[in-house]
Amino acid sequence: MAGFPTPPDHVSRRLLLAAVAITLATCIISQVMLQLGSGPRDDQLDLSDQLEDLDRTLVFDGLPPFISSAGVYYPERAVFEVGLSIAGLLFILLGLVLALRTEGDLKEGEGTNIRRMFNLAGLLLAGLSGASLVIMTRHPMHTDLVAHLTYAMYVFYGSIAWAACATAARGRLDADLEWRGHSLVKMRWSLLTLAFLSLQITIGTIAFSSMLLSAFFEWVMLFSMQAVLLTFLPLFPAADAGGD
Numbered sequence: 001m002a003g004f005p006t007p008p009d010h011v012s013r014r015l016l017l018a019a020v021a022i023t024l025a026t027c028i029i030s031q032v033m034l035q036l037g038s039g040p041r042d043d044q045l046d047l048s049d050q051l052e053d054l055d056r057t058l059v060f061d062g063l064p065p066f067i068s069s070a071g072v073y074y075p076e077r078a079v080f081e082v083g084l085s086i087a088g089l090l091f092i093l094l095g096l097v098l099a100l101r102t103e104g105d106l107k108e109g110e111g112t113n114i115r116r117m118f119n120l121a122g123l124l125l126a127g128l129s130g131a132s133l134v135i136m137t138r139h140p141m142h143t144d145l146v147a148h149l150t151y152a153m154y155v156f157y158g159s160i161a162w163a164a165c166a167t168a169a170r171g172r173l174d175a176d177l178e179w180r181g182h183s184l185v186k187m188r189w190s191l192l193t194l195a196f197l198s199l200q201i202t203i204g205t206i207a208f209s210s211m212l213l214s215a216f217f218e219w220v221m222l223f224s225m226q227a228v229l230l231t232f233l234p235l236f237p238a239a240d241a242g243g244d
Contacts, residue, residue: 006100013236015097019090020226026083027222030070033079034063041073050145058145064211067218068152072142081137088133091159094229095126098166101235105173115169122165129158156199156221163192163228177234184231191231195224 007015034041041063048057063069071080102119105111132154139147167174167188177184198221205214 004096004100006104007097008239009236010239012097012101013233013238015090015094016229016233016236019087019094020229022083022090023087023222024226026079026087027067027070030076030079030083031065031067033076034070034073035065037073037076039073045072045142047142047145060211065215065219066141066211067215067222068136068141068148069215071137071140077140084137085134088130088137090130091133092127092130095123095130095162098232098235099123099126102166102169102173105170109173111169111171111173115171118165118169122162122169125158125162125165129155129162132158159225160192160196160199163188163225166232167192174235179231179234184234188228188231191224191228195221195228198224 006012043062045060045063046058048059051058063072068080070076099119099122102122103116106115106119132151136148136151136155139151141148167185170185174185175183179187198217201217202214202221205211205217
């Protein structure tokens, strides 16, 4: 990553805030539009023909409140596709910006090779997650369920692994960072644990056809991961707080 300039702190800060804001706004607005809509959204949707190799049926009596359910019908589908495509691109940029900042900090603090490896792994995972998010929006669940779920898993597991690598790479660099007296590093690991467990529950409850419970924990995972992103905000102070 040598030779790549690190953006000014206030630019990186805006990028991080924009990534979180656009992700949350897209998911919430498109979901509200879905829930307030009617017509085919309330009809039975049979996806069993896409799961022949899995030897099971999947029938929705009205779209459940999964995040991706908003990507089925227009007009909320337009919000879902455009918003998450932008969020995916921003996440790729954010992964690069954080990796550059971490590389610079590690050089100043004489970071170990293992931390540099975690940093590089985080950069690659950020690229994978962000690109998968963009591609996922092109594969709606009602027409390309298997592809949609595949890319969704890349997004979910990839983003969790990225944040874990970024946290491990920064290690002692962020040891003194606190929010209201609480260690940000410990908060990151706690939020990552919550996100990971929520993902497992999301997948597990689908197997038992508990769609509402599964959708609930998918939203828990979403908010947990956005909170993880916000724990990196102190690395990029605002311009009026001494940023570049």
